[in-house]
Amino acid sequence: MAADSTEGSLKQRGVRLTxxxxxxxxxxxxxxxxxxxxxxYRMAKERDPKIxxxxxxRTLNMLKAGGLVDELDLMHYGGDQxxxxxxxxxxxxxxxxxxxxxxxxxFGEPLQRLRKQIESHFGFQVMVAxxxxxxxxxxxxxxxxxxxxxxxxxxxxxPRARRAPARTE
Amino acid sequence: MAADSTEGSLKQRGVRLTxxxxxxxxxxxxxxxxxxxxxxYRMAKERDPKIxxxxxxRTLNMLKAGGLVDELDLMHYGGDQxxxxxxxxxxxxxxxxxxxxxxxxxFGEPLQRLRKQIESHFGFQVMVAxxxxxxxxxxxxxxxxxxxxxxxxxxxxxPRARRAPARTE
DNA sequence: GTTAGTGCAAACCTTTTGCAGCTCT
DNA sequence: AGAGCTGCAAAAGGTTTGCACTAAC
Numbered sequence: 001m002a003a004d005s006t007e008g009s010l011k012q013r014g015v016r017l018t019x020x021x022x023x024x025x026x027x028x029x030x031x032x033x034x035x036x037x038x039x040x041y042r043m044a045k046e047r048d049p050k051i052x053x054x055x056x057x058r059t060l061n062m063l064k065a066g067g068l069v070d071e072l073d074l075m076h077y078g079g080d081q082x083x084x085x086x087x088x089x090x091x092x093x094x095x096x097x098x099x100x101x102x103x104x105x106x107f108g109e110p111l112q113r114l115r116k117q118i119e120s121h122f123g124f125q126v127m128v129a130x131x132x133x134x135x136x137x138x139x140x141x142x143x144x145x146x147x148x149x150x151x152x153x154x155x156x157x158x159p160r161a162r163r164a165p166a167r168t169e
Numbered sequence: 170m171a172a173d174s175t176e177g178s179l180k181q182r183g184v185r186l187t188x189x190x191x192x193x194x195x196x197x198x199x200x201x202x203x204x205x206x207x208x209x210y211r212m213a214k215e216r217d218p219k220i221x222x223x224x225x226x227r228t229l230n231m232l233k234a235g236g237l238v239d240e241l242d243l244m245h246y247g248g249d250q251x252x253x254x255x256x257x258x259x260x261x262x263x264x265x266x267x268x269x270x271x272x273x274x275x276f277g278e279p280l281q282r283l284r285k286q287i288e289s290h291f292g293f294q295v296m297v298a299x300x301x302x303x304x305x306x307x308x309x310x311x312x313x314x315x316x317x318x319x320x321x322x323x324x325x326x327x328p329r330a331r332r333a334p335a336r337t338e
Numbered sequence: 339g340t341t342a343g344t345g346c347a348a349a350c351c352t353t354t355t356g357c358a359g360c361t362c363t
Numbered sequence: 364a365g366a367g368c369t370g371c372a373a374a375a376g377g378t379t380t381g382c383a384c385t386a387a388c
Contacts (some may be wrong), residue, residue, distance in 0.1 A: 014388095015342090016341095016343065016387050016388070017387080018343065018344080018386075018387070019386090019387095020344075021343090037377080037378085038377095050345080051344090051345090052344070052345045052346075053378095054344080054345070054346080054378090054379080055343085055344060055345075057377095057378060057379075058343080058344085058379090061378095061379095071245070075299070076240075079376075079377085080249075080352080080353075080377065081376085081377060082377090082378095093283065093287070095287055095291060095293055097293075098296065104291055104293075106286070106290065106291075108283065108287075108290075110279040110282040110283035110286060111279075111283065113279040113282075114275075114277065114279035114280065114283070117275070117277050118262070118277075118302055121275065121277075122264060122273055122275075122306065122307065123306075123307035123310075124264055124266075124273075124302075124304055124305070124306055124307065125304045125305040125310050126302055126303075126304040127267065127303050127304040127305070128244065128302070128303045129300070129301075129302045129303075130244070130299075130300070130301050130302075130303075131283065131298070131300040131301075132298075133284070133287055133293075133295055133297070133298045133299075134295075134296050134297045134298075134299075135293050135294045135295040135296040135297070136293070136294040136296070137291065137292075137293055138291065138292035138293065141292075141294050183367095184367090185362055185363075185366095185367060185368070186362080187361075187362065187367090187368065187369080188361095188362095189368085189369075190368090206352080206353085207352095219369095219370080220369090220370090221369065221370050221371075222353095222370095223354080223369080223370070223371080224368080224369060224370075226352090226353060226354075227368080227369085230353095248351080248352085249351075249352065249377080250352065250353095251352090251353095339388100340387100340388090341386105341387095341388095342386090342387080342388095343384105343385080343386080343387085344383105344384080344385070345382105345383095345384085345385095346381105346382095346383095346384105347380100347381095347382100348379105348380085348381090349378105349379080349380070349381095350378080350379070350380085351376105351377090351378080351379095352375105352376085352377085352378100353374105353375085353376080353377100354373105354374080354375070354376085355372105355373085355374070355375085356371105356373085356374095357370105357372100358369105358371095359368105359370090359371105360367105360370095361365105361366105361367085361368075361369090362365105362366095362367080362368085363364105363366095363367100
Protein backbone atom coordinates (compact mmCIF):
# COMPACT_ATOMS: atom_id res chain seq x y z
CA MET A 1 0.00 0.00 0.00
CA ALA A 2 1.19 3.42 -0.95
CA ALA A 3 1.09 5.12 2.43
CA ASP A 4 2.90 2.22 4.02
CA SER A 5 5.97 2.53 1.84
CA THR A 6 6.16 6.20 2.61
CA GLU A 7 5.81 5.57 6.30
CA GLY A 8 8.52 2.97 6.15
CA SER A 9 10.82 5.37 4.43
CA LEU A 10 10.26 7.88 7.20
CA LYS A 11 10.68 5.46 10.07
CA GLN A 12 13.99 4.38 8.68
CA ARG A 13 15.18 7.93 8.92
CA GLY A 14 14.13 8.27 12.52
CA VAL A 15 11.22 10.56 11.80
CA ARG A 16 8.39 10.34 14.27
CA LEU A 17 5.07 9.18 12.98
CA THR A 18 2.68 11.44 14.77
CA UNK A 19 -1.05 11.28 14.40
CA UNK A 20 -1.02 14.46 12.31
CA UNK A 21 1.57 13.10 9.94
CA UNK A 22 -0.29 9.87 9.49
CA UNK A 23 -3.37 11.76 8.48
CA UNK A 24 -1.53 13.96 6.02
CA UNK A 25 0.45 11.10 4.56
CA UNK A 26 -2.65 9.13 3.94
CA UNK A 27 -4.39 12.06 2.30
CA UNK A 28 -1.52 12.70 -0.05
CA UNK A 29 -0.84 9.09 -0.86
CA UNK A 30 -4.39 7.89 -1.19
CA UNK A 31 -5.90 10.83 -3.02
CA UNK A 32 -4.75 10.86 -6.58
CA UNK A 33 -5.47 14.58 -6.69
CA UNK A 34 -3.13 17.56 -6.72
CA UNK A 35 -3.91 19.18 -3.43
CA UNK A 36 -2.85 22.57 -2.19
CA UNK A 37 -2.17 23.39 1.45
CA UNK A 38 -5.63 24.75 2.02
CA UNK A 39 -7.41 21.68 0.70
CA UNK A 40 -5.09 19.41 2.59
CA TYR A 41 -5.64 21.42 5.74
CA ARG A 42 -9.41 21.28 5.45
CA MET A 43 -9.43 17.56 4.73
CA ALA A 44 -7.09 16.88 7.63
CA LYS A 45 -9.27 18.98 9.89
CA GLU A 46 -12.20 16.68 9.32
CA ARG A 47 -10.24 13.92 10.96
CA ASP A 48 -8.47 16.00 13.56
CA PRO A 49 -10.19 19.33 14.18
CA LYS A 50 -7.24 20.55 16.24
CA ILE A 51 -4.65 20.23 13.52
CA UNK A 52 -2.94 23.44 12.58
CA UNK A 53 -2.19 24.84 9.16
CA UNK A 54 1.42 25.30 10.17
CA UNK A 55 1.76 21.59 10.76
CA UNK A 56 0.62 21.00 7.23
CA UNK A 57 3.33 23.32 5.94
CA ARG A 58 5.98 21.74 8.11
CA THR A 59 5.01 18.23 7.14
CA LEU A 60 5.04 19.09 3.47
CA ASN A 61 8.45 20.67 3.75
CA MET A 62 9.77 17.58 5.42
CA LEU A 63 8.30 15.30 2.79
CA LYS A 64 9.59 17.52 0.04
CA ALA A 65 13.09 17.55 1.53
CA GLY A 66 12.95 13.79 1.83
CA GLY A 67 11.97 13.47 -1.81
CA LEU A 68 8.69 11.82 -0.91
CA VAL A 69 6.40 14.40 -2.47
CA ASP A 70 6.75 16.73 -5.40
CA GLU A 71 5.72 20.33 -5.39
CA LEU A 72 3.83 21.70 -8.39
CA ASP A 73 2.62 25.11 -9.45
CA LEU A 74 0.24 24.00 -12.18
CA MET A 75 1.10 27.12 -14.11
CA HIS A 76 -0.17 29.20 -11.21
CA TYR A 77 -3.66 28.51 -12.35
CA GLY A 78 -5.70 29.61 -9.38
CA GLY A 79 -3.03 31.60 -7.58
CA ASP A 80 0.45 31.35 -6.22
CA GLN A 81 -0.01 28.44 -3.90
CA UNK A 82 1.65 25.11 -4.49
CA UNK A 83 0.21 21.71 -5.09
CA UNK A 84 1.53 18.41 -3.87
CA UNK A 85 1.55 14.82 -5.03
CA UNK A 86 3.34 11.61 -4.00
CA UNK A 87 6.41 10.63 -5.84
CA UNK A 88 5.28 7.07 -6.08
CA UNK A 89 4.05 7.43 -9.61
CA UNK A 90 6.21 7.33 -12.67
CA UNK A 91 7.56 10.65 -13.85
CA UNK A 92 4.95 12.63 -15.74
CA UNK A 93 4.16 16.04 -17.11
CA UNK A 94 1.19 18.10 -15.99
CA UNK A 95 -1.05 19.53 -18.64
CA UNK A 96 -3.25 22.35 -17.39
CA UNK A 97 -6.15 23.91 -19.25
CA UNK A 98 -5.90 27.64 -18.69
CA UNK A 99 -9.64 28.06 -19.15
CA UNK A 100 -11.26 25.29 -17.10
CA UNK A 101 -8.33 24.40 -14.89
CA UNK A 102 -8.48 20.73 -15.64
CA UNK A 103 -5.21 18.90 -15.10
CA UNK A 104 -4.11 15.93 -17.16
CA UNK A 105 -1.04 13.83 -16.63
CA UNK A 106 1.17 12.79 -19.47
CA PHE A 107 3.54 9.84 -19.27
CA GLY A 108 5.65 9.48 -22.36
CA GLU A 109 9.15 8.60 -23.37
CA PRO A 110 10.21 12.15 -24.20
CA LEU A 111 10.37 12.70 -20.45
CA GLN A 112 12.84 9.92 -19.85
CA ARG A 113 14.82 10.92 -22.92
CA LEU A 114 14.96 14.48 -21.70
CA ARG A 115 16.26 13.43 -18.32
CA LYS A 116 18.91 11.16 -19.77
CA GLN A 117 20.06 13.76 -22.25
CA ILE A 118 20.43 16.37 -19.55
CA GLU A 119 22.38 13.96 -17.38
CA SER A 120 24.81 13.04 -20.11
CA HIS A 121 25.01 16.48 -21.69
CA PHE A 122 25.92 18.33 -18.51
CA GLY A 123 27.15 15.51 -16.34
CA PHE A 124 24.27 16.58 -14.17
CA GLN A 125 22.73 14.49 -11.40
CA VAL A 126 18.98 14.95 -11.77
CA MET A 127 17.04 14.86 -8.51
CA VAL A 128 13.69 16.30 -9.56
CA ALA A 129 12.20 17.17 -12.90
CA UNK A 130 9.04 19.10 -13.45
CA UNK A 131 7.25 19.76 -16.69
CA UNK A 132 4.13 21.83 -16.78
CA UNK A 133 2.24 22.67 -19.92
CA UNK A 134 -0.46 25.31 -20.14
CA UNK A 135 -2.95 25.76 -22.94
CA UNK A 136 -6.48 24.84 -23.90
CA UNK A 137 -8.10 21.44 -23.76
CA UNK A 138 -10.09 20.13 -26.69
CA UNK A 139 -13.34 21.18 -25.12
CA UNK A 140 -12.29 24.69 -24.19
CA UNK A 141 -10.76 25.45 -27.56
CA UNK A 142 -14.14 25.80 -29.21
CA UNK A 143 -15.70 27.62 -26.29
CA UNK A 144 -12.84 30.04 -26.26
CA UNK A 145 -13.15 30.75 -29.96
CA UNK A 146 -16.76 31.77 -29.35
CA UNK A 147 -15.89 33.90 -26.37
CA UNK A 148 -13.27 35.78 -28.32
CA UNK A 149 -15.73 36.28 -31.13
CA UNK A 150 -18.35 37.62 -28.73
CA UNK A 151 -15.85 39.98 -27.13
CA UNK A 152 -14.87 41.58 -30.41
CA UNK A 153 -16.25 45.14 -30.43
CA UNK A 154 -18.82 46.12 -33.06
CA UNK A 155 -16.57 46.98 -35.99
CA UNK A 156 -16.87 50.42 -37.50
CA UNK A 157 -14.17 51.14 -40.06
CA UNK A 158 -11.68 48.86 -38.31
CA PRO A 159 -8.23 50.50 -38.25
CA ARG A 160 -6.01 48.16 -40.24
CA ALA A 161 -2.63 47.21 -38.91
CA ARG A 162 0.08 49.37 -40.44
CA ARG A 163 2.40 46.48 -41.15
CA ALA A 164 1.77 42.78 -40.96
CA PRO A 165 -1.13 41.68 -38.78
CA ALA A 166 -0.11 40.76 -35.27
CA ARG A 167 0.95 37.17 -34.81
CA THR A 168 -1.87 35.21 -33.27
CA GLU A 169 0.82 33.45 -31.21
CA MET B 170 17.45 43.69 -32.37
CA ALA B 171 15.61 41.82 -29.69
CA ALA B 172 14.03 44.71 -27.84
CA ASP B 173 12.79 46.19 -31.08
CA SER B 174 10.70 43.21 -32.07
CA THR B 175 9.08 43.18 -28.66
CA GLU B 176 8.36 46.86 -28.83
CA GLY B 177 6.84 46.43 -32.26
CA SER B 178 4.60 43.69 -31.00
CA LEU B 179 3.37 45.96 -28.25
CA LYS B 180 2.76 49.00 -30.44
CA GLN B 181 0.62 46.93 -32.71
CA ARG B 182 -1.64 46.13 -29.83
CA GLY B 183 -2.05 49.74 -28.85
CA VAL B 184 0.07 49.49 -25.74
CA ARG B 185 1.81 52.66 -24.74
CA LEU B 186 5.53 52.67 -24.72
CA THR B 187 6.32 54.65 -21.63
CA UNK B 188 9.79 55.42 -20.42
CA UNK B 189 9.47 52.85 -17.66
CA UNK B 190 8.42 50.12 -20.02
CA UNK B 191 11.24 50.85 -22.40
CA UNK B 192 13.71 50.46 -19.57
CA UNK B 193 12.21 47.20 -18.41
CA UNK B 194 11.87 45.79 -21.88
CA UNK B 195 15.45 46.50 -22.63
CA UNK B 196 16.61 44.93 -19.41
CA UNK B 197 14.66 41.75 -20.03
CA UNK B 198 15.49 41.48 -23.69
CA UNK B 199 19.12 42.45 -23.55
CA UNK B 200 20.13 40.62 -20.40
CA UNK B 201 20.34 36.95 -21.07
CA UNK B 202 19.85 36.37 -17.35
CA UNK B 203 16.87 35.08 -15.45
CA UNK B 204 15.91 38.07 -13.40
CA UNK B 205 13.49 38.27 -10.54
CA UNK B 206 11.37 41.29 -9.75
CA UNK B 207 13.80 42.62 -7.18
CA UNK B 208 16.79 42.50 -9.49
CA UNK B 209 14.80 44.01 -12.31
CA TYR B 210 13.59 46.73 -10.00
CA ARG B 211 17.06 47.59 -8.79
CA MET B 212 18.51 47.65 -12.28
CA ALA B 213 15.65 49.79 -13.56
CA LYS B 214 16.13 52.14 -10.65
CA GLU B 215 19.65 52.91 -11.76
CA ARG B 216 18.23 54.39 -14.91
CA ASP B 217 15.11 55.91 -13.39
CA PRO B 218 15.37 56.36 -9.64
CA LYS B 219 11.68 57.18 -9.40
CA ILE B 220 10.42 53.94 -10.85
CA UNK B 221 8.20 51.92 -8.56
CA UNK B 222 8.26 48.24 -7.80
CA UNK B 223 4.58 48.06 -8.62
CA UNK B 224 5.27 49.21 -12.14
CA UNK B 225 7.68 46.34 -12.54
CA UNK B 226 5.00 43.89 -11.47
CA ARG B 227 2.41 45.46 -13.74
CA THR B 228 4.70 45.51 -16.72
CA LEU B 229 5.66 41.90 -16.22
CA ASN B 230 2.04 40.87 -15.96
CA MET B 231 1.30 42.64 -19.19
CA LEU B 232 4.21 41.02 -20.97
CA LYS B 233 3.28 37.65 -19.59
CA ALA B 234 -0.32 38.00 -20.71
CA GLY B 235 0.90 39.03 -24.14
CA GLY B 236 3.10 35.98 -24.34
CA LEU B 237 6.24 38.08 -24.62
CA VAL B 238 7.96 36.82 -21.50
CA ASP B 239 7.91 33.53 -19.68
CA GLU B 240 7.71 33.18 -15.94
CA LEU B 241 9.97 30.68 -14.22
CA ASP B 242 10.37 29.41 -10.68
CA LEU B 243 13.76 27.77 -11.07
CA MET B 244 12.71 25.11 -8.61
CA HIS B 245 12.21 27.82 -6.00
CA TYR B 246 15.90 27.95 -5.53
CA GLY B 247 16.35 31.13 -3.54
CA GLY B 248 12.75 31.60 -2.46
CA ASP B 249 9.27 31.91 -3.81
CA GLN B 250 9.77 34.74 -6.21
CA UNK B 251 9.49 34.34 -9.96
CA UNK B 252 12.04 34.82 -12.66
CA UNK B 253 11.50 36.20 -16.12
CA UNK B 254 12.97 35.79 -19.57
CA UNK B 255 12.02 36.82 -23.10
CA UNK B 256 10.24 34.37 -25.26
CA UNK B 257 12.45 35.17 -28.20
CA UNK B 258 14.61 32.13 -27.69
CA UNK B 259 13.75 28.65 -28.76
CA UNK B 260 11.94 26.52 -26.24
CA UNK B 261 14.29 25.17 -23.61
CA UNK B 262 14.44 23.49 -20.25
CA UNK B 263 16.07 25.05 -17.20
CA UNK B 264 18.53 22.97 -15.28
CA UNK B 265 19.17 24.29 -11.78
CA UNK B 266 21.93 23.14 -9.47
CA UNK B 267 20.38 22.88 -6.03
CA UNK B 268 23.72 23.49 -4.37
CA UNK B 269 25.30 26.43 -6.24
CA UNK B 270 22.19 27.78 -7.92
CA UNK B 271 23.72 27.81 -11.35
CA UNK B 272 21.18 27.66 -14.16
CA UNK B 273 21.84 25.96 -17.48
CA UNK B 274 19.57 25.92 -20.48
CA UNK B 275 18.93 22.78 -22.42
CA PHE B 276 17.65 22.82 -25.99
CA GLY B 277 16.95 19.36 -27.29
CA GLU B 278 14.46 17.55 -29.43
CA PRO B 279 12.73 15.76 -26.53
CA LEU B 280 11.11 19.12 -25.79
CA GLN B 281 9.56 19.44 -29.21
CA ARG B 282 8.58 15.79 -29.18
CA LEU B 283 6.93 16.23 -25.82
CA ARG B 284 4.92 19.19 -27.00
CA LYS B 285 3.76 17.45 -30.15
CA GLN B 286 2.82 14.30 -28.30
CA ILE B 287 0.76 16.22 -25.80
CA GLU B 288 -0.99 18.09 -28.56
CA SER B 289 -1.92 14.98 -30.48
CA HIS B 290 -2.58 12.79 -27.45
CA PHE B 291 -5.08 15.14 -25.78
CA GLY B 292 -6.09 17.34 -28.70
CA PHE B 293 -4.58 20.04 -26.53
CA GLN B 294 -3.55 23.48 -27.75
CA VAL B 295 -0.24 24.19 -26.04
CA MET B 296 0.37 27.84 -25.20
CA VAL B 297 3.28 27.60 -22.77
CA ALA B 298 5.49 24.79 -21.69
CA UNK B 299 7.91 24.86 -18.83
CA UNK B 300 10.43 22.26 -17.83
CA UNK B 301 12.60 22.71 -14.81
CA UNK B 302 15.12 20.21 -13.61
CA UNK B 303 16.79 20.32 -10.21
CA UNK B 304 19.83 18.38 -9.13
CA UNK B 305 23.58 18.72 -8.82
CA UNK B 306 25.99 19.99 -11.43
CA UNK B 307 29.17 18.09 -12.18
CA UNK B 308 31.18 20.36 -9.94
CA UNK B 309 28.87 20.24 -6.95
CA UNK B 310 28.43 16.49 -7.04
CA UNK B 311 31.90 15.90 -5.66
CA UNK B 312 31.70 18.76 -3.20
CA UNK B 313 28.43 17.47 -1.93
CA UNK B 314 29.78 13.99 -1.42
CA UNK B 315 32.47 15.46 0.80
CA UNK B 316 30.02 17.59 2.72
CA UNK B 317 27.81 14.62 3.44
CA UNK B 318 30.84 12.65 4.57
CA UNK B 319 31.92 15.46 6.89
CA UNK B 320 28.45 15.77 8.37
CA UNK B 321 28.28 12.14 9.32
CA UNK B 322 28.42 11.96 13.13
CA UNK B 323 31.38 10.22 14.80
CA UNK B 324 30.20 6.63 14.83
CA UNK B 325 30.03 4.88 18.17
CA UNK B 326 28.38 1.52 17.88
CA UNK B 327 26.22 2.72 15.04
CA PRO B 328 22.66 1.48 15.52
CA ARG B 329 22.08 -0.67 12.48
CA ALA B 330 18.92 -0.29 10.49
CA ARG B 331 16.39 -2.89 11.49
CA ARG B 332 15.57 -3.79 7.92
CA ALA B 333 17.32 -2.80 4.76
CA PRO B 334 19.70 0.17 5.00
CA ALA B 335 18.08 3.49 4.11
CA ARG B 336 18.26 4.41 0.45
CA THR B 337 20.92 7.05 -0.05
CA GLU B 338 18.36 8.76 -2.34
C1' DG C 339 13.21 10.81 30.06
C1' DT C 340 14.54 12.97 25.87
C1' DT C 341 13.98 15.29 22.00
C1' DA C 342 11.25 15.98 18.11
C1' DG C 343 6.95 17.80 16.91
C1' DT C 344 2.70 20.68 17.68
C1' DG C 345 -0.21 24.77 18.19
C1' DC C 346 -0.63 29.55 18.53
C1' DA C 347 0.43 34.22 17.42
C1' DA C 348 3.00 37.10 15.06
C1' DA C 349 6.24 38.11 11.46
C1' DC C 350 7.69 37.90 6.68
C1' DC C 351 7.84 38.17 1.79
C1' DT C 352 5.91 38.53 -2.54
C1' DT C 353 2.30 40.31 -5.20
C1' DT C 354 -2.11 42.92 -5.95
C1' DT C 355 -5.42 46.79 -5.49
C1' DG C 356 -7.55 51.57 -4.98
C1' DC C 357 -7.01 55.96 -6.17
C1' DA C 358 -5.27 60.59 -7.37
C1' DG C 359 -2.27 62.65 -10.46
C1' DC C 360 0.63 62.39 -14.62
C1' DT C 361 1.81 61.44 -19.59
C1' DC C 362 1.80 59.31 -23.91
C1' DT C 363 -0.50 59.51 -28.41
C1' DA D 364 -8.19 65.95 -24.67
C1' DG D 365 -8.48 61.65 -22.88
C1' DA D 366 -7.50 56.95 -22.05
C1' DG D 367 -3.82 54.59 -20.24
C1' DC D 368 -0.08 54.45 -16.95
C1' DT D 369 2.44 55.56 -12.80
C1' DG D 370 3.42 56.12 -7.89
C1' DC D 371 2.12 55.71 -3.32
C1' DA D 372 0.05 53.49 0.51
C1' DA D 373 -2.30 49.91 2.05
C1' DA D 374 -4.13 45.22 1.71
C1' DA D 375 -3.99 40.57 0.53
C1' DG D 376 -2.29 36.14 -0.13
C1' DG D 377 0.89 32.40 1.05
C1' DT D 378 4.51 30.71 4.01
C1' DT D 379 7.81 30.83 7.93
C1' DT D 380 9.42 31.58 12.76
C1' DG D 381 9.75 31.91 18.03
C1' DC D 382 8.32 29.83 21.92
C1' DA D 383 6.06 27.15 25.48
C1' DC D 384 3.70 22.87 25.78
C1' DT D 385 2.90 17.91 24.33
C1' DA D 386 3.68 13.38 22.84
C1' DA D 387 6.40 9.71 20.33
C1' DC D 388 10.03 6.66 20.98
